[in-house]
Amino acid sequence: MTDAALSLRPASPYAHEVERRRTFAIISHPDAGKTTLTEKLLMFGGAIQLAGQVKAKGERRRTRSDWMAIERERGISVVTSVMTFEYRNCVFNLLDTPGHEDFSEDTYRTLTAVDSAVMVIDAAKGIEERTKKLFEVCRLRDIPIVTFVNKMDRESRDPFEILDEIEQTLALDVAPLTWPIGGGRDFAGTFELKSGRIRLVDGGDDFAGEGLGALKGLVSEHRLATVTEELELAQGALKAFDLTSFREGHLTPVLFGSALRNFGVRDLLDALADLAPAPQGLDSDKRPVEPDEPRMTAFVFKVQANMDPNHRDRIAFVRICSGKLTRGMKVKQTRTQKMIGVHAPQFFFAQDRALAEEAYAGDVVGIPNHGALRIGDTLTEGEDISFLGVPSFAPEILRRVRLEDAMKAKKLKSALQELAEEGVVQVFRPLDGSPALVGVVGALQLDVLTGRLLAEYGLEVGFEQSQYSIARWVTAPTKQALDEFVAANRSGLAEDLDGDPVLLAGSAFQMSRAKDRWEKIEFTDVKDVR
Ligand code: GDP
Numbered sequence: 459m460t461d462a463a464l465s466l467r468p469a470s471p472y473a474h475e476v477e478r479r480r481t482f483a484i485i486s487h488p489d490a491g492k493t494t495l496t497e498k499l500l501m502f503g504g505a506i507q508l509a510g511q512v513k514a515k516g517e518r519r520r521t522r523s524d525w526m527a528i529e530r531e532r533g534i535s536v537v538t539s540v541m542t543f544e545y546r547n548c549v550f551n552l553l554d555t556p557g558h559e560d561f562s563e564d565t566y567r568t569l570t571a572v573d574s575a576v577m578v579i580d581a582a583k584g585i586e587e588r589t590k591k592l593f594e595v596c597r598l599r600d601i602p603i604v605t606f607v608n609k610m611d612r613e614s615r616d617p618f619e620i621l622d623e624i625e626q627t628l629a630l631d632v633a634p635l636t637w638p639i640g641g642g643r644d645f646a647g648t649f650e651l652k653s654g655r656i657r658l659v660d661g662g663d664d665f666a667g668e669g670l671g672a673l674k675g676l677v678s679e680h681r682l683a684t685v686t687e688e689l690e691l692a693q694g695a696l697k698a699f700d701l702t703s704f705r706e707g708h709l710t711p712v713l714f715g716s717a718l719r720n721f722g723v724r725d726l727l728d729a730l731a732d733l734a735p736a737p738q739g740l741d742s743d744k745r746p747v748e749p750d751e752p753r754m755t756a757f758v759f760k761v762q763a764n765m766d767p768n769h770r771d772r773i774a775f776v777r778i779c780s781g782k783l784t785r786g787m788k789v790k791q792t793r794t795q796k797m798i799g800v801h802a803p804q805f806f807f808a809q810d811r812a813l814a815e816e817a818y819a820g821d822v823v824g825i826p827n828h829g830a831l832r833i834g835d836t837l838t839e840g841e842d843i844s845f846l847g848v849p850s851f852a853p854e855i856l857r858r859v860r861l862e863d864a865m866k867a868k869k870l871k872s873a874l875q876e877l878a879e880e881g882v883v884q885v886f887r888p889l890d891g892s893p894a895l896v897g898v899v900g901a902l903q904l905d906v907l908t909g910r911l912l913a914e915y916g917l918e919v920g921f922e923q924s925q926y927s928i929a930r931w932v933t934a935p936t937k938q939a940l941d942e943f944v945a946a947n948r949s950g951l952a953e954d955l956d957g958d959p960v961l962l963a964g965s966a967f968q969m970s971r972a973k974d975r976w977e978k979i980e981f982t983d984v985k986d987v988r
Contacts, residue, residue, distance in 0.1 A: 470750035470751070470752065471752070472749075472750050472752070472781065472782060472818055472819070473750040475782075475818040475819075476736055476737055476749045476750045476818055476819045476820065477736050478547055478548045478549055478736070479548070479549050479551065479573075479736050479737050479818065479819065479820030479821065480548050480549070480550045480551070480573070480574065480730050480731065480734050480736065480820070481550075481551040481553065481571070481572050481573045481574075481737060481777070481820040481821075481822070482550070482551070482552060482553070482572050482573065482574045482575055482576060482730065482734060483552070483553045483554070483555050483568060483569060483572045483575050483576075484496065484552070484554075484555065484575065484576045484577075484578055485555060485575050485576070485577050485578070485589060485592035485593060485596065485603075486577065486578035486579070486588070486589055486592075487580070487583070487586035487587065487588040487589045488588065489580070490578045490579060490580040490583070490586070490589070490608060490609075491578055491580065491608040491609060491717045491718070492578055494717040494718055495576075495578055495606065495608065495717035495723065495726075496541070496552065496554070498717055498720050498723040499543070499550075499552065499723060499726070499727060500541060500543055500552075501720075502543070502545050502723070502724065502727055503543020503544055503545050503550060540552070540553050540554070540775060540822045540824075541554070542821070542822070545727050545731065546727070546728070546731050548730075548731045549820075549821070550727075550730070551820060551821060551822050553568050553571060553572055553822065554568075555568050555569065555592070563850070563851050563881070563899050564760070564881065565592065565595065566595055566849065566851075567759045567760060567833065567848055567849075567881070568759060568760065569592075569595050569596060569599070569601065570599070570759055570848050571757075571759040571760075571775075571777040571822065572601065573601070573602075573734065573735050573736070573737055573738060573820065574601060574602045574603065574604065574730070574734040574735060575592075575596050575601050575602075575603050575604075576603070576604050576605075576606055576726065576730070577589060577592075577593065577603050577604070577605045577606070577710070578606050578608050578717075579605060579606070579607050579608060579620070579624070580608060580609050581607050581608060581609045581610050581612070581614030581615060581620065581641070581714070582609060582612060582613055582614050582615060584615060584619075584620055584623045584624075584627075585623055585624060585627045585628065590627060590628065593628055593630075596707070597707065599707075600706060600707030601707060602704050602705050602706075602707055602710075602733075602734060602735060603630070603707070603710045604710065604711055604713070604726065604729050604730060604733070604734065605624060605632070605710045605711065605712040605713070606712075606713050606714075606715060606717075606722065606726050607620055607638075607712060607713070607714045607715070608715060608716065608717050609716060609717075609718070610638050610641055610645045610714050610715060610716050610721075610722075611642070611643075611645045611659070611716040611718065611719050611721070612642055613641075613642045614641045614642060617634070617637065617638055617641075617688070617692075617714065618688075618691070618692075621634065621696065621712065624710065624712070630708065630709065630710050631697050631703060631708055631709035631710070632696065632697070632709070632710055632712050633696065633697045633698060633699040633700065633704075633709055633710070633711050633712065634651060634692060634696060634711075634712045634713075634714075635650065635651060635652070635699060635711045635712065635713050635725070635729060636648035636649060636650050636651065636657075636712075636713050636714055636715075636722065636725060637649045637651060637685070637688065637689055637692060637714070638714040639656070639673065639677060639681065639685050640677065640681050640684075640685070644677075644681065645659060645716070646658060646659060646673075646676070646677050646681070647659050647661065647666065647721070648713075648714055648715070648721075648722060648725070649670065649685065649689065650725075651689075651692075651693070652699075653668065654668045654669045654670075655667075655668050656668070656669075656670075656672050656673060657721075657722075657725070658676065659716070659719060659721050663724060670682065670685065670686055670689070673685070697709065699711050699733075701733065704733060705735055711729060711733060713725050713726050713729060736749070736820065737749040737779070737819040737820035740779050740845055741845070741846055742755075742836070742843035742844055742845050742846065743843060743844045743845075743846060744842070744843045745843065747779055747780050747843070747845075748780060749779065749780050749818075749819035749820065750780070750819070751780040751781055752781055752782075753780065753781045753838070753839045753841065754778065754780065754781030754782055754783050754787070754789065754837075754838065754839050755778075755779045755780045755781060755836065755837065755838050755839075755841070755843070755845075756776045756777060756778045756779055756783065756789075756836070756837045756838075757776065757777055757779065757834065757835065757836050757837070757845040757848065758774045758775065758776050758831050758832060758833055758834060758835040758837070758848075759775060759776075759777055759833065759834075759848055760774070760775035760833065760881070761773070761774050761775070761831065761832065761833055761879060761880045761881060762775065762824075762880065763876060763877070763879075763880045772826070772827055772828070772829060772831070772876075772879075772880065773804065773824040773825065773826055773827075774824070774825045774827055774831035774832075774835075775822055775823075775824055776822065776823050776824070776825055776831075776837065777820075777821075777822050778817050778818060778819050778820065778821045778822075778823070779819055779845065780819050781818075781819070781839070782816050782817070782818055783800065783803065783816065783817040783818075783821075783823060784815060784816045784817075785800065785801070785802070785803055785815055785816075786799070786800065786801060787799075787800050787839075788800070789837040789838065789839065790837065790838050790839065790840050790841075790842075791830065791831065791835055791836075791837060792835075792836045792837075792838060792841075792842050792843060792844055793832070793834075793835050793836070793844070794830075795842075796830070798827070798830060798831075798837070800825055802825075802826055803817070803823045803824065803825050804823060804824035804825070804826065829876060829879055832879055833848060833879075833880075833881050834848040849984050849985060850884065850954075850984070850985045851899055851983065851984055852897075852928075852929050852930060852931070852982075852983035852984070852985075853884055853897025853898050853899055853929055854898070854899055854900070855897065855898050855899075855900075855901060855904070856886070856895050856896070856897050856924050856926050856927060856928075856929060856962070857895065857896055857897075857898075857904065857921040857922060857923070857924060858893055858894075858895055858896075858921065858922045858923075858924045859874070859893075859894070859896055859919050859920075859921060859922075860919060860920040860921065860922050861917065861918075861919055862918040862919065862920070863917075863918065866917055869915060869917060870911075870915075870917055870919070871894070873911055873914075873915040873917060874894065874896065875955075877907065877910065877911075878955050879955065882903065882906060882907060882910065883896045883897065883898055883903060883907050884896065884897040884898070884954060884955070885897075885954070885955060886929060886952035886953070886954060886960055886962065887952055887953050888951070888952045888962070889944075889948050889951045889952060889953065890948060890949055895924050895926065895952065895962070896921075897929055904921060907919075908920075908921075925964050926950075926962035926963060926964055927963070927964060927965065928962070928963045928964075928965070928966065928968075928969050929952075929960050929961070929962055929963075930960065930961050930963075930969065930981035930982060930983060931954070931958060931959070931960055931981070931982045931983075931985045932951075932958075932959045932960065932961050932979055932980070932981060933979070933980045933982065934978060934979050934980070935978055939978050939979065940959070940979075943976055943979050944959060947961065947972070950962050950963065950972075954985075958985070961981060969981070
């Protein structure tokens with residue numbers, strides 16, 4: 459938008475609040491230092507509150523730790539949570555992405571709710587497989603990425619080599635904001651390229667001086683000569699930082715540091731405050747929605763259930779897209795057209811509870827509910843719009859659930875329904891009335907399902923192979939075409955959670971035969987949840 463166009467818009471009372479929001483996620487390969495970095499980031503923002511642990515008392519706490527046992531056992535992070543903190547007058551919302559590749563679906567949904575990402579790389583290992591996958595998800599939406607090269611205090615690769623690998627592997631331009639002075643045991647600090655300011659590892663928050671001359675006497679002659687040479691090379695060969703290119707997702711600013719030693723973390727936060735985008739406009743099915751519009755809009759990107767098995771409560775994680783959410787507000791769920799009172803929204807602000815009474819675009823709040831709110835739901839003050847793009851993915855594994863105690867079939871049915879609404883599994887109910895199938899994208903999800911059915915519902919289950927291995931959503935140009943297809947394929951059809959038709963096939967061959975025979979029908983492996 460041009461300045462002239464901007465000035466024609468009435469000044470929004472919320473523009474200032476939107477402007478200071480930074481909603482981001484950290485993407486990394488396990489062990490690169492995400493957890494350590496998260497802790498250090500939060501330290502700058504004061505108190506910490508993990509969304510999943512809000513009001514974790516007594517029974518709740520025990521349940522949560524049961525649930526966490528799966529996580530510990532597998533050495534992965536299963537639960538998505540949100541952490542909000544303030545720094546330099548900015549409000550940061552850090553959304554935690556689950557660490558395991560089996561959770562690509564969950565991760566994907568979380569990444570639909572952020573405006574930027576921090577990519578953490580182990581300085582000795584470079585771009586690892588998981589980082590690459592997550593990066594690709596970010597690229598789908600051109601999410602701007604700030605890179606933090608971590609563990610510089612350990613034996614690490616040459617900085618040029620690391621930068622080159624980022625550029626080559628991810629096809630992403632790199633622009634270092636800082637340059638490391640030494641590495642491993644000799645890691646002395648960083649040189650800020652733009653200002654020439656020097657930060658020393660042992661120097662606390664203060665800069666040690668400006669220009670390489672300031673390093674005289676602080677590091678060895680040899681080290682100084684190396685850094686001088688590297689910097690000359692870097693400034694000659696590498697791109698300068700370009701804000702537009704970064705915002706468009708084509709260039710990543712790079713910082714070097716050590717999360718463990720709390721070095722470079724403040725620079726990272728400063729980079730997010732100065733460079734990362736505030737909440738942006740978002741497309742709905744009817745119109746684009748701007749973050750500083752006066753009316754509240756939001757969407758659900760995550761549902762977490764059964765933090766307390768005695769009360770089947772769930773928390774829907776909602777990202778505000780525009781306007782202001784206040785406690786006690788009535789909002790419209792556009793999928794069902796129902797008005798819902800938001801009486802006890804949970805705001806996960808770290809320091810000040812009073813701030814938590816209202817939320818603006820970019821903020822994430824948890825809304826407790828009994829199953830009414832689903833992933834992909836849009837909430838408004840009355841307008842009938844739906845945000846696009848919180849997808850479901852076709853499962854790669856389909857199983858029948860075998861129940862040890864057949865008397866509990868009804869309980870299993872409702873448990874599966876609840877867990878499907880939460881996005882833990884997908885449930886497909888065959889039209890011919892045969893027992894439901896569960897679908898998952900990765901095998902680990904089956905372990906989580908088994909664990910949760912036992913812990914939260916007292917159900918002991920196993921899984922059986924099913925005759926089907928592939929599921930595809932079915933759409934047709936007209937209702938008649940769809941009815942015709944359904945009538946002819948009843949035995950292989952099922953309904954998903956929303957009642958949408960899904961074709962089940964035993965093999966790729968069978969699926970492609972169906973595709974050949976039904977030309978007008980579309981078979982898709984991704985469904986945009988509305
Ligand atoms: P995550 O799996 O990405 O969350 O990684 P963690 O934060 O749990 O870190 C993995 C291991 O690397 C832990 O043993 C950390 O103490 C260690 N670590 C993290 N950051 C650094 C760092 O900057 N330097 C060194 N030497 N070790 C680090």
